[in-house]
Amino acid sequence: MSYTLNEKVRNLTPYEPIAGSYRIRLDANESFLELTPKMKEKMAARIGALHLNRYPDPAASAVCVKAGGYFHVRPECITVGNGSDELLTLITQTLMGKGEKLVYTTPDFSMYRLYGYLAENECIGFTKDDSFRIDVDALIALIRKEGARTVIFSNPCNPTGVGLPREEVLRLVEGVPDCLVVVDEAYMDFWDQSVLDCVEKYDNLMVLKTCSKAFSMAGIRCGLAFANPVLTNALRAVKSPYNVNAMTQAVAELMFESPHELNQAIRCIIESRDWLYAAVRALAERFPEKLRVLPTAANFVYLQLPEGEAARIFEGMKENGVVIRRMGDCLRITCGTREENAEVVRLLEEWIA
Numbered sequence: 001m002s003y004t005l006n007e008k009v010r011n012l013t014p015y016e017p018i019a020g021s022y023r024i025r026l027d028a029n030e031s032f033l034e035l036t037p038k039m040k041e042k043m044a045a046r047i048g049a050l051h052l053n054r055y056p057d058p059a060a061s062a063v064c065v066k067a068g069g070y071f072h073v074r075p076e077c078i079t080v081g082n083g084s085d086e087l088l089t090l091i092t093q094t095l096m097g098k099g100e101k102l103v104y105t106t107p108d109f110s111m112y113r114l115y116g117y118l119a120e121n122e123c124i125g126f127t128k129d130d131s132f133r134i135d136v137d138a139l140i141a142l143i144r145k146e147g148a149r150t151v152i153f154s155n156p157c158n159p160t161g162v163g164l165p166r167e168e169v170l171r172l173v174e175g176v177p178d179c180l181v182v183v184d185e186a187y188m189d190f191w192d193q194s195v196l197d198c199v200e201k202y203d204n205l206m207v208l209k210t211c212s213k214a215f216s217m218a219g220i221r222c223g224l225a226f227a228n229p230v231l232t233n234a235l236r237a238v239k240s241p242y243n244v245n246a247m248t249q250a251v252a253e254l255m256f257e258s259p260h261e262l263n264q265a266i267r268c269i270i271e272s273r274d275w276l277y278a279a280v281r282a283l284a285e286r287f288p289e290k291l292r293v294l295p296t297a298a299n300f301v302y303l304q305l306p307e308g309e310a311a312r313i314f315e316g317m318k319e320n321g322v323v324i325r326r327m328g329d330c331l332r333i334t335c336g337t338r339e340e341n342a343e344v345v346r347l348l349e350e351w352i353a
């Protein structure tokens with residue numbers, strides 16, 4: 001007799017971002033802006049003042065208050081997680097039961113399906129149209145037909161950068177009153193169609209945000225779930241009590257005390273995104289049969305290429321010390337510094353021309 005893994009996990013492999021060190025990394029949608037030395041100094045002071053022999057605040061109350069101030073949401077409507085990935089796990093594992101139906105859209109963030117699968121939800125994919133838009137009427141029809149308990153999608157979408165206008169999101173929320181609508185707004189800081197202000201108005205809406213993208217803090221692992229107090233109390237009750245460590249809480253708190261810095265960083269990232277998009281768009285206009293690019297509401301651009309080309313370009317860039325993200329015949333490039341953007345566009349042109 002020997003121990004064997006259960007079937008569910010036997011063939012899974014750990015998530016592996018591209019390993020190795022590269023000159024330019026534009027593959028993970030992180031912010032290219034490092035925190036300022038002043039900010040880092042303040043952080044060090046805050047962390048130095050912590051009593052790390054003690055457990056952290058299970059409710060992360062101070063983070064809820066400060067984040068609530070920044071986003072104009074009451075602290076009672078906020079749950080803090082160890083990255084929004086933890087919150088996604090909680091939603092699929094605990095707000096959903098085994099065999100209950102989870103609708104995800106495709107293409108979209110691949111983790112929704114993985115977490116749903118691990119939670120033994122019945123995962124149902126809803127395919128977007130040719131321009132990667134969500135047909136809300138068709139999605140409502142599917143959710144009703146299947147009796148789905150939860151629907152989840154990112155807005156703007158990772159990896160396409162396409163956004164669903166706010167009125168459409170709310171039409172969905174109102175169209176499926178017995179289904180929880182989880183809107184992952186990881187990139188909404190770069191767009192203006194958030195439904196964050198509506199979380200108290202509906203009993204079936206949850207909005208996720210993360211400190212990993214616009215706020216330059218992928219390393220601290222802090223995500224936020226916004227929902228009415230009933231949903232929030234449920235999430236707080238099912239999470240492990242000390243899910244967010246004291247250092248992360250201290251740093252996140254400090255971050256939300258600095259709205260001026262955050263907003264300035266966001267403007268800077270949007271400027272970079274606009275430059276990158278315009279440059280790639282110009283290339284696509286010169287070589288229309290070799291490259292298509294979608295307008296983007298996020299901090300990256302999404303390119304469609306003829307069969308086999310994405311792999312070739314991806315490998316070519318890697319050999320030149322530049323990593324981007326490939327999904328089949330598509331490429332996703334995170335916006336970077338001026339120099340990084342110029343370099344990635346130069347390489348792209350070289351490979352396409």
Ligand SMILES: *Cc1c(COP(=O)(O)O)cnc(C)c1O
Nearest residue numbers: 083084085154158186210212223
């Ligand atoms: C990056 C990303 C996340 C992950 O956020 P963490 O807070 O770093 O776990 C969640 N959703 C989407 C759509 C993302 O792109």
